[in-house]
Amino acid sequence: MLDLRTPTGWFFSILGVILVGLGVLDPGRASLTTLNVNLYSGLPMLIFGGVMLFLARART
Amino acid sequence: MKLAPVDYLILAIYFGFVLGIGWRLKRSVASSGDFLTSGRSVPVWITSLAFLAANLGAQEVIGMSASGAKYGIMTAHFYWIGAVPAMLFVGIFMMPFYYGSRARSVPEYLKLRFDEKTRGLNAITFAVMTIFSSGISMYALGLLFQLVLGWSFTASVLLSAAIVLVYTFLGGLTSAIYNEVLQFFLIVLGFTPLAILAVAKAGGWSGMQARLPEVMTHSWHNLASASQNPMGVDAFGLVAGLGFTLSFGYWCTNFLVVQRALAADSMSAARRTPLIAAFPKMVMPFIVILPGIAALVLAKMNVGYVLPLKGNSYDYDQVFTTLMSQFYPSGMMGVGLTALMASFMSGMAGNVTAFNTVWTYDIYQSYIHRGAPDAHYLKVGRMATIVGTGLSIATAYVAQHYNNIMDILQLVFGFVNAPLLATFLLGMFWKRTTGHGAFTGLATGTGVAALTLSLTVAEGKGGWITNLHQFPSTMAQNFYIALLAWISCFVVTILVSLVTAPRPEKELEGLVYGLTKLPEEHGVSWYRKPAPVAVLVIVALLLLNFWFR
Numbered sequence: 001m002l003d004l005r006t007p008t009g010w011f012f013s014i015l016g017v018i019l020v021g022l023g024v025l026d027p028g029r030a031s032l033t034t035l036n037v038n039l040y041s042g043l044p045m046l047i048f049g050g051v052m053l054f055l056a057r058a059r060t
Numbered sequence: 061m062k063l064a065p066v067d068y069l070i071l072a073i074y075f076g077f078v079l080g081i082g083w084r085l086k087r088s089v090a091s092s093g094d095f096l097t098s099g100r101s102v103p104v105w106i107t108s109l110a111f112l113a114a115n116l117g118a119q120e121v122i123g124m125s126a127s128g129a130k131y132g133i134m135t136a137h138f139y140w141i142g143a144v145p146a147m148l149f150v151g152i153f154m155m156p157f158y159y160g161s162r163a164r165s166v167p168e169y170l171k172l173r174f175d176e177k178t179r180g181l182n183a184i185t186f187a188v189m190t191i192f193s194s195g196i197s198m199y200a201l202g203l204l205f206q207l208v209l210g211w212s213f214t215a216s217v218l219l220s221a222a223i224v225l226v227y228t229f230l231g232g233l234t235s236a237i238y239n240e241v242l243q244f245f246l247i248v249l250g251f252t253p254l255a256i257l258a259v260a261k262a263g264g265w266s267g268m269q270a271r272l273p274e275v276m277t278h279s280w281h282n283l284a285s286a287s288q289n290p291m292g293v294d295a296f297g298l299v300a301g302l303g304f305t306l307s308f309g310y311w312c313t314n315f316l317v318v319q320r321a322l323a324a325d326s327m328s329a330a331r332r333t334p335l336i337a338a339f340p341k342m343v344m345p346f347i348v349i350l351p352g353i354a355a356l357v358l359a360k361m362n363v364g365y366v367l368p369l370k371g372n373s374y375d376y377d378q379v380f381t382t383l384m385s386q387f388y389p390s391g392m393m394g395v396g397l398t399a400l401m402a403s404f405m406s407g408m409a410g411n412v413t414a415f416n417t418v419w420t421y422d423i424y425q426s427y428i429h430r431g432a433p434d435a436h437y438l439k440v441g442r443m444a445t446i447v448g449t450g451l452s453i454a455t456a457y458v459a460q461h462y463n464n465i466m467d468i469l470q471l472v473f474g475f476v477n478a479p480l481l482a483t484f485l486l487g488m489f490w491k492r493t494t495g496h497g498a499f500t501g502l503a504t505g506t507g508v509a510a511l512t513l514s515l516t517v518a519e520g521k522g523g524w525i526t527n528l529h530q531f532p533s534t535m536a537q538n539f540y541i542a543l544l545a546w547i548s549c550f551v552v553t554i555l556v557s558l559v560t561a562p563r564p565e566k567e568l569e570g571l572v573y574g575l576t577k578l579p580e581e582h583g584v585s586w587y588r589k590p591a592p593v594a595v596l597v598i599v600a601l602l603l604l605n606f607w608f609r
Contacts, residue, residue, distance in 0.1 A: 001088045002081070004106055004238050008245060011077045015070065019391050022066065028389030031364060033257055038391040041253040048249060 009052030016046025061208050061385045067394025074398045075223055077242065078405075082227030082235045092437040095232035096417040097164050098323035102234065106241055107329065108336035111320040113240035116247065117407035118400045119200050121348050125383075126376035128352025129367070131291045132276030133608055135352075136345040140279075141303040144338045144601050146311035148594050151321075151334035154312055156578055157488050159322060159330040160570050166315035167422040173487045173571045175495030176426075181502060182480065183422035186315060187415055189476065191448060194411035195455020201404035202456060208381050209397075217456050220401065224408045225449045229442060233323060233417070236409040240320075243402040244340075250392075250399035251347050257387045258354035261363065271357050280609045292533030301539025305546040309477035313484050316414045328581060331590040338597045342604060355379045408452060415448045416441050472510075478542035479505025479549035486553050491565065491572045497557030505549025512541045 019042025022028065027036045089095050102110075127135040163169040167186065171179035201220055202213040227235045262268050269277045275289055282288040293302075311317060311334070321333040358365040365386060368378035384396045420441045429436075483502050486493040517523035518531035531537035568575050586592045 001101065001234070002084045002238075004081075004241060007077055007081055007084075007238075008242055011073070011242065012245065012249065014073060015395060018066065018070065019395070022389075022391040028391060030387050030389045032261060032358075032386040035257070037253060037257070037387065037389055041249075041392050041395070045249050048245070 003056050005052045005056035009049050009054075009056060011049070012045045013049030013053065016042045016044075016049050018042070020046060061381070061393075063209065063394065063397070064390035066391055067397065070391075070394035071398045071401065074246075074402060078223060078227055078239050078402075081238050081242070082230040085231030085235045085238065088234065089230075089232050089438075092420065092434050092441055093164075094234075095438055095441050096413075096420060097319075098232070098234045098237065100323060101325050102237060102323045104324055104329035104332055104336065106237060107320050107324045107333045109244045109340070110237040110240040110323075111317055111333050112337040112341055113244040113247075113403075113406060114317055114320055114410040116244065116344070116403060117197060118204070118403040119197065119407070121247070121251070121400065121403060122204070122377055122380050124345075124348040125352035125355070125380040128349035129356045129374075129376045129379045130352075131289070132272070132353055133279050133345075133349065134275075134282075134289060134291055135349045136279055136604075136608065137298060137302065139341055139345050140601060140605055141299060142307040143311065143341055144597065145303060146307040147334040147338045147341065148597055149308060150312040150318070151331050152590055152594055154484070154488060155321060155331040155334075156327070156576060157571060157573075158318060159324075159327050160576060164322075164421050165417050166313060166318055167418055169571075170483075170487075170498070171422075171426075173568070174493075174498045178483075178495055178499045178502065179422060179426070181499065183418050183426075185476065187418050187423065190316065190411040190415040190418075191451045192455055194408045194415070194448070194452040196459055197404055197407040197411070198452055198456035199459040201401070202460070204381070204400070204404075207378075213460065217453060220405050221408070221449055221453050224405050224412065225445065228409050228412055228416075228449075229445045232441070233319070233413045236406070236413040237320060237323060239402075239409060240406045243399070243406045246395070246399040246402050248340075248347065250395045251351075253392065254384060254387055254396065255347050255351050255354075258351045258358070258383055261387075262354040262357035262361070268353060268357050271360055272353070276353060276356070278609060279605065287532070291535055292531070293536045293539060297536055297539045297543075301536075301543045305478045305481060305542040306475065306539065309475075309479075309481040309542065309546070313477050313480045315418065316410055319414055319417065328584075328588065328590065332588070332593055335590060335593045335597060339600070342597075342600060351383055352376070352379050355383055408449075412445060412448045412452070416444045419444045419448070472513075475509050475538060475542040475545055476506070478509065478545040482546050482550035482553060486550065486557075487572070489573045490557075491568055491575060492557055492562050493553060494557045494560045494562055496560040497553045497555075500556045501549040501551075501553030504552040505545045508548040509541050509545035512544050513537075516541075 019038045023036050023039025023042055028038060030037060093099050124135060124138070158169060161169055161172055163172055167179045167183035170182050198217050198221060202217040205211040205216040206213050227239060259265065263271065275282045285294055321330045324330040324333050355365065355367065359367045368375045368382050384393065388396055420437055424440050425437060479502055482505060483498050487498060513522045514525040515523065516529045516531060516537055517527045518534045518537035521534055522537065531540065565575055570576050581589055
C-alpha cells in the first residue's frame with residue numbers, strides 16, 4: 001500500500017518552497033505584523049517535508 | 061478578504077494531492093473489507109492522527125477560537141476534561157472488546173453482544189446522524205467561504221463535495237484516513253504561526269493575564285457556582301455532564317472515531333490509537349483557543365484590531381478569519397484557507413465513510429440482502445458513498461433555508477450518545493445485561509433527553525411543552541440533559557435486565573469483561589504497551605490543568 005509519508009513529504013516540501021520563495025523575493029504585507037511570515041512559516045514546512053521524505057526513503 | 065494567485069495555486073496543489081492519494085489507493089481496494097474497514101492494515105501513527113483529525117473539523121477551529129474570545133481559557137475543558145480522559149478509557153478498557161470481537165462497526169458489536177433490535181436502533185440513528193452532520197459541515201463551509209471570500213454558496217458546496225466523493229469513492233476508508241492525516245499536519249503547520257503571532261503581539265501569556273479579567277485566564281478558579289463564570293456552568297455539571305456523559309458518550313461509542321482505531325493493524329495498535337492521539341489533543345487548545353483569547357486582548361490594545369461585529373453584538377465566529385487576514389500575507393493566507401477547506405472536507409469524508417459501513421453491513425447486509433458474494437457489498441459500499449454525498453448536499457441546502465431545524469438537530473446530536481454510553485458500559489462490564497434491557501434502556505434514555513429539553517429553557521431554546529427550569533446557559537442545559545439521559549438509561553437497563561433471561565455465558569466470550577481473555581504482551585518495549593503510554597498522558601494532563609488552574 002501507498003506509504004503516506006511520501007505524498008505528505010512532497011506536499012509540504014512544495015508548500016515550503018513556495019512560501020520561502022515568496023518570503024525571499026516578495027515578502028508581502030500584513031497589517032498586524034512586520035515579520036516575514038511567509039519565510040518563517042515556510043521553513044518549518046520545508047524541514048517537515050524533507051524529514052517525511054527521508055523517513056519514507058529510509059524504510060524502503 | 062482578497063486572495064492572490066499564489067493562494068489559489070496552494071489550494072489547487074492541495075486538491076491535486078488529495079485526489080492523487082485517492083487514485084493511488086484505488087489499487088489496494090479489492091474487497092468490501094478493504095473499502096469499508098481498510099482491511100485492518102493501517103499503521104498506528106496514521107490511525108492515531110486520523111482518530112484525532114476525524115473530530116477536528118473547521119467548525120471546531122472556528123468555534124473554539126470563538127469560545128476562547130467569549131469564555132477564555134475555560135474553553136480548554138472541552139479538551140482536557142471533555143476528551144482526554146474518555147480517550148484513555150476507550151483505549152485501555154473498551155478497545156479489547158471492540159477489536160477483539162471482530163465487529164466491523166459499533167452497531168455490529170451491539171448485535172453480537174445484545175440482539176438485532178438494539179443494533180437496528182443504533183444503526184438507523186447513527187446513519188441519519190452522519191448524513192446530517194456531513195450536511196451541516198458542508199453548509200458551514202458554504203457559508204464561511206461566502207462570507208469571507210464572496211464565493212457562491214453552491215460553488216463551494218458542490219466543489220468540495222465532488223472532491224470528497226472522488227477520493228472516498230476511489231480509495232474508501234483508507235483514502236479518507238490518509239487525507240485526514242494530511243489535513244491534521246496542514247492545520248498544525250498552517251495555524252501554529254497564527255497562534256504564535258497573535259499571542260506574541262498580545263504580550264505573551266503574562267501580558268494577556270495582565271490585560272484580561274482573572275476569569276478569562278483561569279480554568280478552575282471560578283467554577284464553584286454557575287454565576288461566577290461566563291460559561292454558566294459549575295464544577296459538578298462540568299465534570300459529570302461534559303467530562304463523563306458527553307465526552308465518554310462521544311469518544312467511546314461514536315463509530316466515526318472508533319472506526320479509525322478499528323482500522324489499525326493489531327489489537328495493541330488499536331488500543332494505543334486513542335492514547336497516542338491524546339497527546340496532540342491536549343495541546344490543540346494552544347493552536348485553536350489561544351488566538352481567540354489573544355484577539356480579545358488585541359482589541360483592547362489599540363493596535364488596529366477590532367472584534368468583528370454583527371449588528372450590535374460581537375460576531376465571535378469571525379475572530380479566527382479576521383486574525384488570519386491581518387497576520388497572514390498572501391501565501392500563508394492561502395495555506396490557512398486551504399487548511400480550513402481541508403478540515404471541512406475531511407469532516408464530510410469521515411461521516412460519509414462511517415455512513416457507508418453502517419449502511420452496507422448493518423442495514424443492507426442485515427435487513428435487505430443477506431448472503432450475497434463480497435463483490436456485491438463492495439459495489440453497495442461504493443453506491444452508498446454516492447448516495448451519502450448526495451443526501452449531505454441536500455441537507456446543506458435544507459440547512460440554508462431552515463436554520464432553526466439545524467439548531468435543534470445540533471442540540472439533539474449533543475446528547476444522543478449519552479444514553480448509549482450507559483448501554484455500552486453495562487454491556488461490556490456486566491455480563492447479566494440483556495438485549496431487552498439494553499433496548500428498553502436506550503429508548504427510555506433518549507426519551508428522557510427529549511422530554512428534558514421540552515421542559516427546560518436556556519437562552520430561549522427548548523421548553524416546547526412548558527418551562528419547569530431555567531438554565532443559565534445552553535451549555536449547562538446540554539450537560540444536565542446528557543446526565544439525566546445517562547442515568548435513566550443506566551437504571552432502566554439494569555431493572556429490565558434483572559427480570560429478563562440472561563444470555564448463556566458461552567455466547568458472551570470475547571464480548572464482556574470477565575469472559576474475555578485480555579491481551580498480554582511480553583517482550584515489547586514499554587512505549588509500545590498501552591498502560592505506560594496512558595500513564596504519560598495522565599501526568600501531562602495533570603500538569604496542564606495545574607498550570608492553567
